[in-house]
Amino acid sequence: MTLNSIKSFSLELDGPADAAFTGGEVVSGQVVLELRRDTRVHSMKVQGRGVATAHWLENRGMNSVYNDYTSKITYFRKRQHLIRGQ
Template sequence: MTFNTIKSFKLELDGPGDAVYASSEIVSGQVVLELNRDTKVHSMKVLGRGVATAHWLENRSGGMKAVYNDYTSNITYFRKRQHLIRGK
């Protein structure tokens, strides 16, 4: 199957579109694959990843000069690969 065979590929989550998930919550939904023509699919897998990124500045007054510390933090909460259709 080539990418020009795929008309659309969507992951529709069961929760509201603006949902925010916390640690240990279950995220569920369905994969919707629409094709341009009949196609044999031998295998399909989905990779999901939950990440958080934060960026902030802290200001320390250093007499006449303001000193800024620039911070960034990235955390990966999960990385899950799931076979939806497993090939032979």
């Protein structure tokens, strides 16, 4: 399959469009692949990653000295074969 045969590709998660997920929750949905013509697909896999980031400043003292903090947590990295090649 060549990239020009793909008309659209999307991942539609179950639940509301503005959903936020927490650790341990099950995330489910479907992959929607629309092709321009009949195409033979030998294999397909989806890779997902769940990441949360936060950034904040804290003011320390009367001299307006700021501490700059950043935090990043990766909740999951997952590869899933939807169609496995032969």
